[in-house]
Amino acid sequence: MTETLHSEFVAQAVKNPDATAVHADAGSLTYGELNRRSQELAERLVADGAGPGVPVGICVERTPDLLVAILAVLRAGSCYLPLDPNYPAERLAFMVRDSGTRLLLTTPASRAGCPAGPTVVVLGEDVTTEPGEAPSAVMPEDTAYIIYTSGSTGTPKGVAVRHAGCVAMLAEMDRVLEGCDLSGVAAASSVCFDMSVMEIFNALCRGGSLVLVESAVHLAESRHADRITHLDMVPSVMNGLLDAGALPPNVRSIVFGGEALRRKLVDRAFRETGAERVFNAYGPTEGTVFCSFGPVPAGGTDEPTIGPPTSTARVYVLDAELRRLPAGEAGELFIGGVGLAHGYVNRPRTTAERFLPDPFLDGERMYRTGDLVRFTEDGELRFLGRTDHQVKLRGYRIELEEVEARLTGCPEVREAAVVVRGNRLVGYVVPTSSVPAQDGTQQGAATPDGPRLDAALQSAVTARLAAGLPDYMVPATVVVLPALPLGPGGKLDRDALPEPPAPAAGADGPRTAPSTPTETALAEIWGELLDLDPAGIDVQAAFYDLGGDSLLLVRLARLMTRRFDRRVRVPDLFSFRDIASLGRWLDDDSGATPEVVRSARQRADARRAALRGRGNTGR
Template identity: 85%
Template sequence: MTETLHSEFIAQAVKNPDATAVYSDAGVLSYGELNDRSRELAERLAADGAGPGVPVGICVERTPDLLVAVLAVLRTGSCYLPLDPNYPADRLAFMVQDSGTRLLLTTPASRGNCPPGATVVVLGETVTTEPGAKPVAVVPEDTAYVIYTSGSTGRPKGVAVRHAGAVAMLAAMDRVLEGCDLSGVSAASSICFDMSVMEVFNALCRGGAVVLVESAVHLPESRYADRITHLTVVPSVMNGLLDAGALPPNVRSIVFGGEALRRKLVDRAYRETGAVRVFNAYGPTEGTVFCSFGLVPEDGTDEPTIGPPTADAVVHVLDEDLRPVPPGRPGELYLGGVGVAHGYVNRPRTTAERFLPDPFREGGRMYRTGDLVEFTEDGELRFLGRSDHQVKLRGYRIELEEVEARLTACPEVREAAAVVRGNRLVGYVVPAGDGTAPNGTAQDGTTQDGPRLDAALQSAVTGRLAAELPDYMVPATLVLLPALPLGPGGKLDRDALPEPPAATGGPLTAAGTPTEVALSEIWGQLLDLEPSAIDVQSAFYDLGGDSLLLVRLARLMTRRFDRRVRVPDLFSFRDIASLARWLDDESGATPEVVESARQRASARRAALRGRGAAGGGAGGR
């Protein structure tokens, strides 16, 4: 087993320099090119002060430059701090300041997103001085990366993860993934999430290629999607890809993680793809990516477990008095072993609360996950839920308390609560002031037109949150209440919070043109809404849509209008009115044209079905 996260990549690059290391729509790099570029950049960073114990921020788009940057930082002995260029400026500034980062690595395209107060190194800029210091030796106990997670106190927490933990995780993956084709490993997770560590280094440390895409939603748009043989994906994302018929065709193994996996989806994955192995995995950032990992059999009937503990993990299932509970009994999951992180950056008190001495291993440490699990009789773990208010939404880890803290910090809000309803993060707010919302709406959300969500308050509050939080932490809907419901003990009763409205209210702008009517039908199908109840000026996200449904929307529109509609198009035109204008202006989609296109598409599908029947139904799984 190698000692550091990047050393096995270097060995692979020396052995096979001409092999392809990275496929990306922005370019392709061989192992030799990636090795040379990261070494040269490491020397430049070392001259600028990078070294052991020094965090280096990486604010780079999802191009091969991103992997050059990660490897270069690791080679200096520094740890990398991922900074998504799409994050709000305030959040990026907080992460940089909180972690003590004084050196940032970026590109010309993302330089404007870098917070002030740090030395900025720009990839591709001409260097007038010769690099001075050489990268130093890196040891397993050095921190490899710092990833910020949502914080229960309202402040994100930086988790410092060791090289030793990451290397041990990769070695454990070798055992469970033995025989899987890793020649094309999808890398669709942001480097702000630790699943990216497994995606990138599972390929680069084993001689495979990373297929770098913007996100899982953009898989259908990648020119290299057909090179993906091994896919790591969140269950809800997979549902969207399967519904849209957008899964890469050559995938042979699938790893699910990030949220609960159901047997129904496993059956679909085996039945509707070429996958011959489906795995389910679990693990918090504090335990280094995954700490349990198991093959889900194709012929099973029970709901999937989260697998047995990985070879590098020490797992305890304990009661409130830190006593082990027997199989079949629920308890809280505590993680020990080499994968346990150093702790939280500059948070000694929080670190002491969550990282405890391991009473079962002398000198050991264990991390209190807050997750409720039980051991099965055959040694696998079954996930039962959370013991606090942390949630997973489409694979993103969210502390509801952080969202609530940001809501109550808004001057328009006196009290707030947040919950997940279906696929939406919903905020409940009690307005500040005299009981009147900004436009005269009463606190109970009623007007002369009946209950509705106040648009002015929604705009003011979500605008502030969007400037402070990643988009997945901004409530899709706000509901106004006169007061938050409380239980007998005076605590918030989340179960008593009302169901949110399907839309944001206000006077409804109904579909007028034939194209708007057709789009309303499609939106209604996807969002489970009556087409007549859809406001053509409401954004898809405001009505309960998400990035996964956008994949299906693009496919349905392509079929309905007989023209290619891409996911990026739907980010540009967010409501029915603008989409309809775009379709009509670009394609001349009159009612006759639309109906003719639908008839032609129906005829083509019938012909294809006929050929399939004549051919004996041959095909993949």
């Protein structure tokens, strides 16, 4: 049998059909059930036209159905295009249109958010048709999945990754993680992020169990958290979870990736969790998840490297003339080998610019990463920075030019720049002077007074951006400047962009002060988390608008549970935007669950019942 991304899963299912493959709050599936359901769906997809070279979109919420869909697409011979139901409709529609996707898998819960155009197959609704032709044989060079990454031209670009690269990636994980307990692998990454490939298939192709959660911030809330033995984690997310004391109790190994890893965090991971082994992995999507991967020992003093090159990757550190540099000298990282992607979907020019002929190996290609590195004397790679304006934020790759293009496309904005401050994107805008405010003045008109915040302008701009960009690409703060700072050559000087002014709660309008003891207590907690004066917090201001994020919600849930002696979960907090609504919920003497939470739990119960029903009927 030809080795593919999914072939080892099939072998595991035949060998251990009764072993649990997926644990989730919405239900669990054994290997046998997952095998049967994905095969039945694959046959349906083949009848609908799936096959090699045919992308199939997957717009499914994070239930076991997501794994059924991914495996079914692969078994049908197609490649899967992950479509996160939480992404803006405009971005989902672009990905479908740009990739040429004509077939899409979804569920009743996510169908309404699916882009128009493709033929839609709804899991659990559509009647299974008679099987057509058997799926075509999948070859190592066939595309396994297409993941869209941020693009410097203002639009995302799809990376087509081969089965051969995926098989090599899994083999390399076997080598590096030998001896680790992979019986419970957390699946917390969005399927639009290639770390998800490492999570899902490292478990399912090696006989372990996946613990599927909505996101990393939901890890501690999972009913199966104590089953998790292995985590793949972005450093900034790990810091937030450690701050909140919200890590699963039985973690024994951790792989970091997606961002620069610091020694301080490694020390915390060893000290504050049960982890016995910690690893650091590096690699662009174009290289199939990672191209360097190695252990980070406890008790070290140096900052971690990004590990040695993997045994399947060709790694070069080159100068501007594409000449090799010796250990210790900084240069640009180029990668080749079996993990190299086909290129960018429908982007021949961009593919030619980034995927170059390998000057050291006739007939092969190498990918220009844009990362500055140097080899250590021990043969490991040390990351030094970027040659361009690409950044990594919580593991997601962001081209700042794409966000800037979206910002300057807003009618309120004349010029824009975007940088990363801490763990957040900050936008700097020079506003137009032609957008009248409601009072007749010029909204956000440029002034010589330096940087300032404008709540109305930020609200208008971020609303426009949120319609086309995923949340992680929308600036958390928008700073108004009279002009962007320029260097001697007339180009933007990003280093000269000022720190954002401190938010002045309530300064842009009347403030609604706390009116109950509960609201007062909540204001104190928010002030502690957001570094704000509790007396200045408007109880009707949204947590996110004041600088909050999903990781802080984990800490907020813990603080509220202790303060109010009432169980508060992260999913509950997603239902409330401000202190006023939180206070009403906490003060409800009846203990009744708000309708939005009750409805969500009823849907979850229905999904669990449906899963149990399918299992009982032998499907």
